[in-house]
Amino acid sequence: MTLKRSFIDMMKEDLKRRIWPLALSLIGFFFALPVLALIKLEDHINSLTQGFDSLVSLQRSFVVYTLGPSNGCAIAGLMIMAVLNALHGMKYLHSRQEADFYGSIPVLRRTKFSAAFINGILIAVIPYIIMQMLAAAIGASRGFVTGSGLVFALQTMLLEIVGFLLIYAVIVLAAVLTGHTAVSVAAGAVLSFALLAYAILIQGYMSTYFITVYDSVSPRTYFLSPFTLFGEMLNYKTPAMYGDYQAVSVYGYNQKNVLIAAAIIVLSAVIYVLTLKLISIRPAESAGKAMAFEKTRPFIKIIIMIPVAMTFGAFFPSFTDSRSTYGWLVFGLIVGLILAHAVIEIIYEFDFKACIRHIPSGLIGAIITAAIVSFFVFDFVGYDTKLPDKGKFASAAVYVSGIENSSYSKGYSRHGGEYFEMNDSEICMKDMNLSDIEDVYKLAQAGCEYASKYRWHGYGPEKGSQESTPGYTSVDVLLRSASGSEFKRTYYVDTKDPEIFAALGRIYDTDEYKTNTYDVLINDNDAKGSDVNIIRFETAGSTKTADSVTPADADRLLEAMKKETKGLSLGYLRDEAPIGFLEFELKPDKTLTDYMYYDTSKPLGYVYPSFTETLGILKELGMDVREKKEPRDVEYMMELIYDDDGNDLSKRIDDRAEIEKLLPYLVDQEYASVNFAVFDAVFEPSYEVHYRPANIREEYEGSNIEYCVMKAK
């Protein structure tokens, strides 16, 4: 009998034994796709006839939510079928009777395995494809699925099948490594989530025990689990994901999706080949036991013991206020180690008394855990306190969170939305290349000194918060070597220190720093004057607009903003705060497709009292902008004072002379925080400025009270 014939025959026979997963797959995908399509169809027809939504919007909605990546039911169905099919298909490995049966007939083990493996894929994928096509036909019947929508649905289908493959292959591997279906489930969970758990724990320990960790808002851990990778692969970067279905009629995935899919295919193939090798050496007598390969037992145990112990180690201290109570960390680690060791040994032997067996491998796990945790607690490598040799670095980048600290994300407005997923720090530093690293290194050294000082003082410094360490602010430092390797930390430095301030000032004055910090200075980020619809100037509590804007006015304003922003100095930012925020509102058809903005706003940046040219143009355009607060607009003020017990000792100021005296020094709290790293302000007492409603009310949105702090000078 040829191998091919044998394989096909075995597939047919295996399929006969897998009727219920097939039925489950058909029923599940029937509800997840055609039935959902019918529900959406009815809903969309109603929306269309009642004029709630446009056809384009509904087409996109139908494709994305029924045939596309937002159909959570279909994705969940594929994930569930991946797990079920893998376990059901491989259960023959876990039964002694079946091991005898398949082991003695004239068929290679790998033939039986491959037949079961392929069938497990087909049982899920074929019903999924059929139901997807049915759902597409339902949508197309009423015009909700067009050509591009169909292509997008097809792309989604292929990507989802690829995502299914990896989960399926991982669970199959788990089933092959174990001898019992229940243990396979646990092993599948370990293989699927262990790396993710390690990554999360390491990040948690780093952020707990190191104080210079550079915190990225979106740690790239999605690739560590087949389940999260599945989701990431379908995470397509078009405006539709921001909810604007009107704006773009183009569907599609980008190169990243394709690369992830390709990587998943390769990884799945590697796992398949690995399991095929394992099948040929897998002892049949392991059927019914916990683990198929005796030699893997201590390794698996140690791999599980470490994260369990680290989780317990993090758990107990989380109830304390101080990191200095290391006793609870040790207690948690010991509890975790003992529990993990005992439970795993009990599962291995299916015997409660086995919990005290194989102590040596448990001790090895304990030693490794202790070494890992010690690495964080004692910082043996000087992660917080040591800097690599300055000579190793060719360039640097700096992000100071307290300079140009705006509420809008820079990710929307740079490089066509390419940086959307990055935080402001990552965006600013990505393209910044300061060739003179001397001052950056000086900041880093100061940060190391700060870390040395506070590492062993309990939980004292809450990462440079002003409450615990006044004057300190966080500075993200990125040092790059010529070879491209990066050294990235978040240091805490005292900006009141003249040397630090001077170093920071020299960095601030460089074109490289300013260009990458201020959006308005990025040339490829410019909005064309002809695309500008409205100019909007926001001040504390009010918004002024210029509606009839010529392209020349817009271009002139942009150039003035660029010139005056470039002219800012750190010394000026220490003494003055912005007086408003300037932005363009673009024409509706010049938004998502051309600029990749979330909405039609195109922020230019903060305007300072020194921006005379900018303010002049705004006035020319008929906007009533004011460089300073006018005493005539103020009805009265409140000086807000509270004692240590929280009792309100605030006092009202009605005296006009006092109001006139104080008003030039008051800064809106929001604008005071824009450059909080350097702006010299007195935060206590703070003030409420109550404007005269008759004079200024129409300019304010909601409230005529402005909350202010006092400039130091």
Add this chain to the structure above:
Amino acid sequence: MIEANNVTKRFNDITAVDDVTLSIEEGKVFGLIGTNGAGKSTFLRMLSGVLKQDEGNIEIDDLKVYENPACKEKFFFISDEAYFFLNATPDEMMRFYSKWYPSYDKTRYEKLMDNFGLDRRRKINTFSKGMKKQLSIILGLSAKTKYIFCDETFDGLDPVMRQAVKSLFASDMAERDFTPIIASHNLRELEDICDTVGLLHKGGMLMSEDLDDVKGDVHKIQVVFPSDTDSDSLLDELRILEKEKRGSLLTLIVRGQEREIKDRLSEGNPVFMESLPLSLEEIFITSTGVEGYDIKKIIY
């Protein structure tokens, strides 16, 4: 010809089969005897390629067994707990097996099913334990393989069925090249069918011999001597393995040539002398007793 050389199989700390060397000739019924845990099933599972031996090698007709479909086509293994697909009927099992065994004889299967009175379309999970055993044997015999390995297969069959199966084996052996290897803990079950018997104990092979050879060298003789005969002096010169006296009837199990033994006993002018057939139990007692084993503990 099946040859196992220095075969050892361990399960963790337990040595289930310990350095077993064995040859099984074609055309004879081989009985593998031993108590529970003696290693019979493990040995048969290695013989059928289910388990891989840790040491030694096993060959069937000069072919390695493990992961070798060409070799596995030569035998059919009936496990002690035969596996049937969930909700399957005998016909479905037959169709499955017929795909893998090139000489599978569907006609014979149907005939045997009829003869045994088993419904071919009834779900197997409604069969009794004995019916399942019968079905396993029918499916195995219909595969028309050169060898059939039966692990405790006769256990659970009633005497009539047992005899019927033995007859089937005998007829297949007469008609074609067929060698059954039967493992059992019950010696009497194999008594009238085995040509060769291997005795496994605690993983080791105590003995493996052709029953005819054993029977040619050991004889069971009942004799009655006149009261004035000095039987003790007569018996001194014989290699008595076992002696039992009930009244004047003396039952002897003696090693040696039958003619010489009878000539010697005739010197005492016996009033009665007769040769009796040896049971398997007696053969084992005589063959292994000298090795210091309490055979009755081993085979029951």
